[in-house]
Amino acid sequence: MSNGYNEKVIEVFSNPKNVGKIDNADGVGTVGNATCGDIMKIYLKIKNNIIVDAKFQTFGCAAAIATSSTATEMIIGKTVDEAERLTNADVVENLGGLPAQKMHCSVLAEEAIREAIKDYRAKQK
Amino acid sequence: MDRIYFDHAATTPVSRKVLDKMMPYFSDVFGNAHSQHGFGRQAIKGVDEARSQVAKAIGCLPNEVYFTGSGTEANNWAVKGAALAKKAKGKHIITSQIEHPSVLNNCKWLEKQGYEVTYLPVDSEGFVIVDELKKAIREDTILVSIMLANNEVGSIQPYKQINEVIKQYKGCLYHVDAVQAIGAIKVDVKDIGCDLLTLSGHKFYGPKGVGALYIRNGLKIEKLIIAGAQERSMRGGTTNTPAVVGIGQAIEDAVANMDEYSTHCQTLRDRFINRVENEIPMVKLNGPRANRLPNNANFSFDFIEGEGILFRLDLAGIAVSSGSACSSGSLEPSHVLQAMGVDIVLCHGSIRFSFGSANTIEQVDYAVEKLKEIVKFLREMSPLFNLNEGESKNV
CATH class of the missing domain: 3.40.640.10 (Type I PLP-dependent aspartate aminotransferase-like (Major domain))
Known part of the structure; x- marks a missing residue:
């Protein structure tokens, strides 16, 4: 494909993991807006401060879908604090890079996870 | 194929x-x-x-x-x-x-x-x-x-x-x-x-x-x-x-060859448009039904973004183009669709199909089948497509 995506990104986009929603999620985060062409929604299941499951729903381009999939995979099994420190650079590195004009999509994944954690913490109070 | x-x-x-x-x-x-x-x-x-x-x-x-x-x-x-x-x-x-x-x-x-x-x-x-x-x-x-x-x-x-x-x-x-x-x-x-x-x-x-x-x-x-x-x-x-x-x-x-060519293209295009409109819910044909180039079809698919459709079709061996911002590298979606007053979310989900001499009815039918699968898959992934749970389309 001549779209600037590497093979890993195409593979993840073709077979994304953790697609869907979690009923009774402990934290839900939604970022982006449809006008800009990207919305990402992340659901977290958290037990004993560990992220035991994460799922996503994304309206967006191939990069947005690939970063959603990879970001959820990267945080499962991590503590909430560890997950909160995940950056878009970590996700992009895991994917082996993204075209420059697609970097903003990876920021959405980071932000959606932080929103979901914020939601989780708010519910804890 | x-x-x-x-x-x-x-x-x-x-x-x-x-x-x-x-x-x-x-x-x-x-x-x-x-x-x-x-x-x-x-x-x-x-x-x-x-x-x-x-x-x-x-x-x-x-x-x-x-x-x-x-x-x-x-x-x-x-x-x-x-x-x-x-x-x-x-x-x-x-x-x-x-x-x-x-x-x-x-x-x-x-x-x-x-x-x-x-x-x-x-x-x-x-x-x-x-x-x-x-x-x-x-x-x-x-x-x-x-x-x-x-x-x-x-x-x-x-x-x-x-x-x-x-x-x-x-x-x-x-x-x-x-x-x-x-x-x-x-x-x-x-x-x-x-x-x-x-x-x-x-x-x-x-x-x-x-x-x-x-x-x-x-x-x-x-x-x-x-x-x-x-x-x-x-x-x-x-x-x-x-x-x-x-x-x-x-x-x-x-x-x-114009008469023969335009008839050939129009036959394929009309079949494509009819099948897509009848078999895929929530699509919108962009552009006119009359006074339209015989080889052009342009659809918006609600709740999903064009690039995902384009790349999944490409992986299935079908080459189309997208008016969505992401695939063209610019951040603005199609200026043409925007000028026509198409909803900006639908602009992001637009795909152009343009037919030519080597295309066949079989190819059109195959593409429609693939398109149905892809649209269904991407909609299931879309946070905008959760109507039965009463969630707002405008997040």
Whole structure:
């Protein structure tokens, strides 16, 4: 494909993991807006401060879908604090890079996870 | 199934006949068409024949045809050349909001040079609103540049009504970008009534890297590429003989086969549109149902973004194009769909399918099946598509 995506990104986009929603999620985060062409929604299941499951729903381009999939995979099994420190650079590195004009999509994944954690913490109070 | 190409509005393959015609001009007949010797004379014969072929195809004289390096160059030349040549008369230009960037961005450039430009709106089907032209045109309007058919949604513009308005203003030039129209609909400069007309070889089974500009006899516009005596001193640069020979043969064939070609494309397109509308929920056909290029279909799929559809179709071996921002690398979705008033979320989910000579009914049916799967898959992934849970579409 001549779209600037590497093979890993195409593979993840073709077979994304953790697609869907979690009923009774402990934290839900939604970022982006449809006008800009990207919305990402992340659901977290958290037990004993560990992220035991994460799922996503994304309206967006191939990069947005690939970063959603990879970001959820990267945080499962991590503590909430560890997950909160995940950056878009970590996700992009895991994917082996993204075209420059697609970097903003990876920021959405980071932000959606932080929103979901914020939601989780708010519910804890 | 083999790869399927549904992107003929982007480019077409060079036909076998055109390629065979071009081949000798790469090495055997390699002379510079402007040389005085026998090698040059051999080359200029091919160029002259091509000029006659183009002229015959669009209903003008050979000396009204100027070869360029692309349709984009011809548009640059027409817009800038006319604006510069007519600046003593006025500095007002009219174009439409749905033009190709090679017209739009030249108009924007001219604004920086002190020209005033009116960008005419279009209706919801992608037709320029002629009443708006009547309101905008004035004594100091020097150029109206409106495409013959739109590249994204295929709307064939009301060129006769447009010309009726323009010809009441003496000295106002009419430029038509006919790049998408050749071979699909009749293109005759007298019938259109234009002073300038752009075409591009690779849109009708000719080679890339060659276009042409029709300049009505008696009209003087400024040059864009200034050099020597090539193209009767109007366009510098050594003539690209193989490409010029190619565009000549391609346009002759395109016009000769037009009825058969457009019927073939329209059969495929209509089947595609019918099946998509009947079998995929929540789709919107962008563009008109009548006065539309026979090979163009453009759909928006609600709740999903165009790039995902495009790449999944590509992985299934089906080539289409997207008007969505993400795939083109810009952040703004299609200016054409936005001008038509299509909801911006639907703009992001738009895909153009453009059919051509090698396409078949079987390919159309296969693509519809794939498209159904892909749209379903991406909708299930979309946070906007959770209607039964009562979630808002506008997150």
